[in-house]
Amino acid sequence: MKYFIKNMVCMRCVKAVALLLENMNAEVVYVHLGEVVLKNPLAAEEVEQFKTGLKSAGFELLDDQRGRQIEKIKAIIIDHIHYKEDEKFNFSKVLSNELAKEYSQLSKLFSETEGVTIEHYVIQQKIERVKELLAYNEMNLNEISYKLGYSSVAHLSAQFKKVTGLTPTQFKAQDIHLRKPLDVV
Incomplete structure (x- = not known):
């Protein structure tokens, strides 16, 4: 499952998001600038936890196609x-x-x-x-x-x-x- 993240601009950002997912015990395929691929989709409560974690680190989960394209x-x-x-x-x-x-x-x-x-x-x-x-x-x-x-x-x-x-x-x-x-x- 692919997720798009706003404001990922450097390798430290990639590491911060990877660490957040690791702490959530998500099975990560890869994390790149602006993009995360997980082996399995996150459950609804996990998505909310992910959004909260991202927001506290200065990132944002993108839900719309236009925002994803811009990122x-x-x-x-x-x-x-x-x-x-x-x-x-x-x-x-x-x-x-x-x-x-x-x-x-x-x-x-x-x-x-x-x-x-x-x-x-x-x-x-x-x-x-x-x-x-x-x-x-x-x-x-x-x-x-x-x-x-x-x-x-x-x-x-x-x-x-x-x-x-x-x-x-x-x-x-x-x-x-x-x-x-x-x-x-």
Whole structure:
């Protein structure tokens, strides 16, 4: 049985949900970003217990198809930007292939529900990843630009400044590192 969960954005989220299910003695097949598959469906009282546990951890069980689709889109984008190293990809093709739907359909749903386009969401996620990589101070801008699929450092810098109001160099010099949690981006 498959369940969809809102606000799962990192591997700690996956572990937190897996632990919750383990404590409920549920037979877990797998837990991924935004998705849980159990060997057997939860009974009605177990679903309520699961919802309560999820809510206390900052998650939410999704009941509607539109919400599930949005969370899948977000999970795919977050996974590709934050966890897949050195991959170049076209998000419209990736989303269409992984969700077996036309990109225009997914884009319309996302924009109507979230109030921003998929492209804007991708940019926001990339900028948060750039902030993270700048804070770690292990890569230069050229390496970060390449890693995240920017055409040039100038393109990355312009987009970074447009979103944050600072150049990457100014951001790094501040040494404050105003990063946002991925679930609020």
